[in-house]
Amino acid sequence: MNIGAAAQASGVSAKMIRYYEETGLIPAAQRTASGYRVYSEQDVHMLRFIRRARDLGFSVEGIRGLLDLWRDQSRHSADVKQLALEHVAELRRKIAELEDMASTLETLARACHGNDRPDCPILSELEAPGKVESDSTTRRSRSASRFRAG
Amino acid sequence: MNIGAAAQASGVSAKMIRYYEETGLIPAAQRTASGYRVYSEQDVHMLRFIRRARDLGFSVEGIRGLLDLWRDQSRHSADVKQLALEHVAELRRKIAELEDMASTLETLARACHGNDRPDCPILSELEAPGKVESDSTTRRSRSASRFRAG
């Protein structure tokens, strides 16, 4: 099967399949005499595995670890579980960070009249912190975030 | 004040200050005869504004909108509020996505014995979905995520 069919069957784009091969996440595919990549059902199986791990928020590096365990017939499920739980912890950390931002901003927005006057506590708070100390949201979300709006 | 002092005072790195200038987020700074950038307290004020917006998860584009409103003395607070609430909605959307991943993975991890045997429902689920239908977490987190583990 060609790369297009493998992409369709696995849910991983052809672009990404080539990228995963290039970066060593997956072994180099076999080639036809003319240079076309050829994929087996086994390969598609692996690609689907990658796709699902990606859907669960694993990074390529994380997936690398999962694939190693997947292929290791003598693995210990404890190792898999640990990898998974570490990832869950990381997800929860990010969730908390985002939640902190959202609640802070929500508090500020609640304090904003939202009319045609220019005065707005949201801008005031951005100008200088600590002006709007309502709710329970006094904790500042320090520590730079890796989450930005798209 | 030089860029280093402005960086220190604002919490925005010198690198980023130059980047923000290059991309037009902030106006080009004044220069000394020898080419050094010079910043006023007002400039530092603006940089701090940017830093705080960044801490609240705003993208550079989002910050651009906020800065425009900040500088617009005839703004309507309703516009600021709308921008803020849109961002809150986006944050909550991302939170829900991450929460979905985390709970799915947690359910799988709970079903994993975590011992020295190789069989593991986490890997089984990654191989083929729907095998582990425990809890209430049957919904699949489709829609590709822009969140990966670092």
Add this chain to the structure above:
DNA sequence: ATAGGGCTTCCCATTGTTGGAAGGTCAAGC
């Protein structure tokens, strides 16, 4: 044989940030 769609590689863009190299500038000390 020719058209079209699929494949190949290579390069570029994204977002926000950091790192480094090569070189100019400034202030302090000798």
Add this chain to the structure above:
DNA sequence: GCTTGACCTTCCAACAATGGGAAGCCCTAT
């Protein structure tokens, strides 16, 4: 006056993961 070291300048590259596109080869159906 000169050296030294800390600072500044610009330019270039990299990260992670993905998409877009160009130039050119390949395969199949008509």
